[in-house]
Amino acid sequence: MRAPLPRPEDLPSRADYAEVPRTWRGDLVAGVTVGVVALPLALAFGVSAGVGAQAGLITAIIAGVCAAVFGGSNVQVSGPTGAMVVVLAPIVASSGVGTVALLSVLAGVVLFVLGASRVGRAVGFIPWPVIEGFTVGIGVIIFLQQVPSALSSPVAAGENALVAAVESVAGARWPAVGVSAAMVVFVAVVMVAVPRLHRALPAGLIAIIVVTAAVAAFDIATPVIGELPSSLPAPQLPEVVWADVPGLSGAVLAIAALAAIESLLSARVASTMPGPTGETTGPFNADRELVGQGVASVAAGLFGGMPATGAIARTAVNVRSGGRTRMAAIVHSLVLVLVVYAASTVVGRIPLAALAGVLMVTAARMISPSLVRRILRSTRSDALTFAATAVITVSFDLIVAIEIGIACAALLTLRKFAGMGAVRRERLPGTPQAGDDQIALLRLDGLMFFGVADRIQQELTAVTGVTVIILRLSQVQYVDATGAQALAETVQALERHGVTVLLKGIRPEHLPVISRVGVLEHLRHERHLFDTLPAALAHARDHIQRSAHENTTNGPQ
Template sequence: MSATPAAAARSITRFLPSRKDYAGVAGTWRTDLLAGITVGIVALPLALAFGVSSGVGAEAGLITAIVAGLVAAVMGGSPVQVSGPTGAMVVVLAPVVAVHGIGSVALLSLMAGLLVCALGFSGLGRAVAFIPWPVVEGFTLGIAAIIFLQQVPLATGTSGTPGHNTLLAAVEAAAGAASPTVLFTLALVAGVAVVMVLVQKLFRTIPASLLAVLLATAAAEFLQLDVPRIGPLPHSLPAPALPALDPAALGSLAMPAVAVAVLAAIESLLSARVAAGMAGPDGRPTGAYSPDRELMGQGLASIAAGLFGGMPATGAIARTAVNVRSGARTRLAATVHAVVLLGITYLASGIVSRIPLAALGGVLMVTAVRMVSRRTVTAILRSTRADAAVFVLTAVITVAFDLIVAIQIGLAAAALFALRTFASLSGVQREEIPGPPAEGDGHIALFRLDGAMFFGAAERILQEISQVKDVQVAIIRLSQLRMLDATGAHALVEVISALELRGITVLLKGVRPDHLDLVTNVGVIRSLRHHKHLFEELPDAVEHARSHVLRNAAAASA
């Protein structure tokens, strides 16, 4: 009995912060600090823009980036993940705001956060490991394309249309660009890109993106360029408060909360998984993450954001990529990012409001390009046609539709291709009867089932066995059958019944012990002419088959 409380305590403590989370801070605090400052500045306009696009306002986006970013940094399972409002969440939230109003978002954030916490506590975070590599890389490529396209309005000095498809919004922004503003903004984007590339190659210890933003801002101020800036910011955070718990509202928000929770879980886990494989400026990957703790941290982050009047949060791959590329090694960087945003809110909103949006767009464009590994893309496209198709399909749907649809279709396509391959490895082979031939062996058919007999292969195997002619006894060997499901067992029943109706006696040999309950419960053994027609050894089955043939021959001659 004493083990139960101890096990429960271990189950809870695995979600709590520990000294291990900050074991390497002593050697990385400088790069973590600079990375946090960089990603904090990059996250600022994104948080404001996502808040506006969702319909809840810029302040809610900033609150979410600060509160959720801090909670997820401390409680999450990834050392480099940066959390906050994201573009994918905008797609889900905008209709909710339109139907239920702005006041519903805080309650929705709490509900979705509790669901994500439940997913983490139940251990479902590990399910992301079952997402195939081509799907993950296709998702990454699609996200990189979205991030790049989202910066087109900033790069052209125009404003995107909220709720529009990213590709269409980019095309509209480019078409609506006006001179001379577009020339100034494109020059800033190009300058930022050049600085980031050169600094990354020549001075790896300097935060290239932060330096690029500072230089672009200084240039815009010195030349007095008429380009869009970040603009006015809120000056304080509201006090936390519990949203009104209206039973009617809880019921109407139940399905949206499930959708938000699923999106937050998938996007956060995939972002953390992608970040774990990304290399920083030193060329080393960032290291492993805990999927269950990541879900728990993201759930708590959304709950905290809801208490402060914010919106649901997820792991943000764009900000996480900036964090990693800027040299982040521990969760101190993501914590600093939240503190920077908080400090900007209270102390430096006037100065930061002068940063050109084009400069931030340039940072994210370079980051998006760096997210895509040419070697990885080439390896997948040269692997198999099925994997290449899944990779391209996932990437295209991510851009054309949204992340959830892309993951669903990518997984479905990968599953179909895998089932097709699995089914191709399954089959039925007609074999020669072992040993010296005997009279009447021509009327005995010996079949061996290989691989798996499941719903993807059962029909084909059924057709092949049922086509035998001039046979009196059929021996079906099952010892090489590695997998058998209910559909496959039912197909065996149909095979036996069809052969018996034609007067062919069916003998089964070598039913595996782990399949015995299934074939018994589905009725395979019951479909045999006699329960003794089940054999463990092939010689016994062959001897019994020859005796049947001899009896039939004797009966025919009598």
């Protein structure tokens, strides 16, 4: 069997950069802005995962540029993320730091195969309320993650964002809180006010430069990024202990699943996110995105990094800052390289509170009150799905939220579909004749599937006081194996109790499954299958008359 290979449209081409001559200024500004914002996040995520700040920075650089070149989104920014930290931290604790690079490579191979196998478009099956609930939850998490830095009140790494925010507020101390909070407020004011003066100005970058300069000029004591690594390692194959590989399969699949879901959802959200001028970034190629994320994780592992995913926070900053092509994400990686080799000392002095202010504003902009109102006013099931996904995203875990959100949407949809399946008793057409009270005309409507099969079976077998039942099946829209089996059992039960069953109007597309399950075998006679209601009714009346005649002939002498 041939291994799946990417299609030409899933590979980089010159067309990816056709808009660069028009958008290069916005891409450059956005890339620089995202690079500055991504720096502390990359370092922090590396530390939180237990692999070290350098691994986080390496991942942001290597995975960032590889995903930008090979990925399916024009604006996606990839690197280490908080969701990946949640998965990696226990793995590092149990298996050691040395396994992370190998896990990154293996998970990257899985992602590449998934993309080449064309399964990326499966994200299109995720309901809109789940997507928006995930987006709102992510926005809240991003905001909450910045609360400790905004209050200069650090908490233990790896805690839930909501718990960490509450603990940081409870443990905040003055006057450090006042200084940090003032920086956050200043950054927020600048980011809101500057675009009103000129949309092209990099408001976040301006705010960070001003705050950093003020802190240096007045010698203000506040937490800063701190010391950074000064070089990147040479690529090398991770050490492989083949005996341990089978035991890592579960971790590899979990990492690959997380990377796929988070990256595709991030790319999908970004594709509809408006930039500074109000225009959206356009569609993305889901299969190519998985291929790109696979290449990115393999490359990051070869350089000693950690698995990467599309990062919604950095992607949102990119879009909001004016990024429109892949050049923005590439510039973001180049900025981080420049930081490593030339400006690590200067960048290390940026206050964490200033960066917290940038991300808080970005998170607030991710949540659209009008969109939330539209979902909550749509249908009860969609509103419930949206709320459940958002709450679980914030309270527990991103992947759990997606899983529960999809399950909630599926169950509510099944419940709705189940309500569409019904059994209705109809009056016999034409002039009433003797013996018509012994005939029941039942019409099955809607869907005959596993979610409604038991109820329909109970309703059909509950019909009493008749000798013949005509089942009209022309209004049945769908039949699955469970529905067909329920119909077969119903026919068998009725025939066993002396009730003759006639089937009318089986659709051609339903006949194969109904035949294979054995519905027709349980009919009293093979001719008890009719295309028209008059023919079925005539047969039923004839059957009643013959039965009455036989009873008269064979009655007591």
